[in-house]
């Protein structure tokens with residue numbers, strides 16, 4: 001595809017992030033929806049989609065159109081249904097190249113423009129498990145409805161949509177997840193549709209909306225989609241594998257695909273006539289959809305010749321619909337949606353994140369109980385450490401252990417939850433719901449605040465049980481370092497999760513990263529004695545700066561004494577001050593402030609890496 005070609009421009013926006021696109025869109029284009037002129041059409045000619053890596057065409061010079069009504073893109077598995085849907089919806093993977101003509105209302109179109117007038121329901125109904133149906137719709141409405149909409153209008157729209165899709169009776173029920181029962185599978189699908197309907201899209205794309213649903217639920221969902229399409233204000237296009245007869249009868253138009261080629265396109269009721277004319281009459285009482293699939297799908301009894309013959313017969317009778325009039329007649333594109341400003345997105349997402357965190361508070365309680373138990377255990381093992389010579393040997397292990405312990409729990413929570421949240425955010429961003437920066441900042445703030453109590457409780461218990469220096473400022477500095485240490489570990493886990501992308505990969509990588517942080521944490525190997533070629537790894541360890549920071553805090557000004565048995569041969573006490581320990585361990589090359597500064601920079605850098613991972617790594 002030529003880079004400067006019209007389709008090149010449309011396709012170059014494939015997979016592009018919503019953020020820049022949706023925001024840069026000028027208000028000059030925005031017009032209110034005029035019901036008389038609101039319908040849209042999509043037309044394409046000689047469209048070929050090729051997977052660049054495997055260099056195989058997935059769609060083979062197809063021509064067609066979508067105008068008004070209820071469209072089914074049908075075909076056997078792997079025939080290219082999702083590829084066609086995603087091509088029209090400008091949601092193809094980056095590794096796909098597109099050639100041919102593709103127009104919306106006779107014009108080239110961008111991802112940002114399409115998002116403003118269309119909705120897309122993915123096959124996987126990724127939803128926020130901890131919010132209720134009404135809350136899910138409420139937040140989506142706040143993020144996606146025009147900025148001029150009032151609170152009352154939004155509430156009314158949420159109610160209206162819930163009634164439209166039949167979710168009013170479960171409005172207060174939690175969405176749920178496989179681990180926590182919530183609304184049913186069919187209701188989840190309806191909720192996904194409802195989220196898209198909030199902005200009154202003119203075009204609704206759905207990828208296999210009935211997959212995973214039982215026949216009754218699938219039928220009821222398809223009837224809902226039929227109602228939407230019947231009003232002629234919303235064109236509904238969905239891919240479907242092999243619908244039951246009752247569902248098939250609901251479709252106005254059928255696009256039948258096989259191996260990347262369109263076998264039939266036109267009114268769904270006329271498809272039977274087409275197959276009949278081609279020599280494949282549908283037996284009495286047979287589901288037409290089953291019959292079409294039987295004809296076009298190879299089965300064990302088919303020889304290659306018979307398959308080729310069948311295809312040739314169908315091709316002989318198939319004629320692509322005329323699309324020139326749609327491709328060549330530009331019709332103004334009505335863009336009803338203006339984007340919510342960044343600061344409002346941030347506020348809404350922060351409220352949503354806080355609510356989610358509150359709903360997940362069981363995990364936080366368990367974390368706090370674990371933290372308190374560990375603190376009591378450590379505090380009891382090193383109880384009243386004292387200031388004699390033995391304490392000089394025991395003080396640094398306990399300081400190091402407190403650093404190791406802090407952050408580990410927080411890091412594990414992040415590593416288990418972040419990848420799935422990331423998938424949800426990818427879906428929301430693909431729909432143009434918000435800027436990734438607003439999402440990320442809101443999430444970070446909510447998570448950081450929710451994780452603050454753990455290091456605070458830990459410090460309060462450990463500090464007094466172990467009996468570190470009884471000095472208020474030293475206690476608060478210790479606590480400050482524990483908070484920084486815990487936040488640094490969580491930030492490292494965030495960065496690893498964002499780059500690894502899946503929980504499996506993140507869980508594999510994080511333990512190694514934590515091990516390296518521990519190994520180069522300044523306890524096993526004094527920073528002064530570290531070989532030069534390992535200095536860079538040492539610099540990456542948040543454990544080191546936390547450990548040295550609390551060690552300098554605790555050892556500075558510490559007076560140590562000897563019991564009579566601990567005096568040396570000369571009758572002298574070998575270690576009389578903490579400063580001696582600092583020197584002997586080689587910790588005097590850096591100040592406490594530097595440690596705090598480095599930890600803060602560490603947190604910021606890890607979070608920037610995590611942000612970039614979330615922003616640019618999309619699958």
Ligand SMILES: Nc1ncnc2c1ncn2[C@@H]1O[C@H](COP(=O)(O)OP(=O)(O)OP(=O)(O)O)[C@@H](O)[C@H]1O
Nearest residue numbers: 051054058076077078079080081082083084093241
């Ligand atoms: N990103 C990709 N890279 C390479 N091949 C791909 C890619 N996406 C899809 N394909 C291949 O393209 C063909 C069509 O895939 P597509 O998902 O469009 O089929 P489908 O009809 O929707 O199938 P199903 O009903 O099983 O979802 C398949 O053979 C698939 O393996």
